[in-house]
Amino acid sequence: MMVSKAARRYAKALLQSALEQDKLAEVEKDVRFIQSTIDDSRELKVFLRSPVIKSEDKLEGLLAIFGSHVTDELKSLFRLLSEKRREDLLADICSGFIKLYNEHQGIIRVDVETAYELKDTQKQALHKELTDKTGKKVKMNVSENKDLIGGLVVKIGDTVIDGSVKYKINKLKKQFAVGTAV
Numbered sequence: 001m002m003v004s005k006a007a008r009r010y011a012k013a014l015l016q017s018a019l020e021q022d023k024l025a026e027v028e029k030d031v032r033f034i035q036s037t038i039d040d041s042r043e044l045k046v047f048l049r050s051p052v053i054k055s056e057d058k059l060e061g062l063l064a065i066f067g068s069h070v071t072d073e074l075k076s077l078f079r080l081l082s083e084k085r086r087e088d089l090l091a092d093i094c095s096g097f098i099k100l101y102n103e104h105q106g107i108i109r110v111d112v113e114t115a116y117e118l119k120d121t122q123k124q125a126l127h128k129e130l131t132d133k134t135g136k137k138v139k140m141n142v143s144e145n146k147d148l149i150g151g152l153v154v155k156i157g158d159t160v161i162d163g164s165v166k167y168k169i170n171k172l173k174k175q176f177a178v179g180t181a182v
Helices: 005-020 024-040 042-049 055-066 072-083 087-105 120-134 165-181
Strands: 107-114 137-144 152-156 159-162
Touching: 005 024, 005 072, 005 087, 024 042, 024 055, 024 072, 024 087, 042 055, 042 087, 055 072, 055 087, 072 087, 087 107, 107 120, 120 137, 120 152
Parallel strands: 107 137
Antiparallel strands: 107 152, 152 159
């Protein structure tokens, strides 16, 4: 997900504040809660983006929904966003914060697609291998994709390592097509 420059600045400021207040774990938990709530609620997304609804009303709504569940740092963020009329950035700020938090903690997200369900021992071995190779804490998301035929595809950020049978077959087809055209 692409995060705007403004949202990145707010996310960075929130991270700095959480570090200074020694509340990083609490703020991270609250940000994930806010993000999942926004992601699950179309009405909340529309509410935050609506140019018709006054900023004061948006602030009241955010405090009513999240006020008793989040830290003072996030309540301050709600107030700041309301003052600046930037409530529409809240979802992007959450995404940006989580990305910065992961970088700060040395965590990388790895998406793995497999042709078949991996056994727990295979998942553990793959996790260990990825941790050893990257030197980071790996959060691994494994999903099945029968179209791969066999093997797996690993996505780490912008890097894709395709070890699937489907990829290898397509590569062979291209080589044969080039070879017969000569």
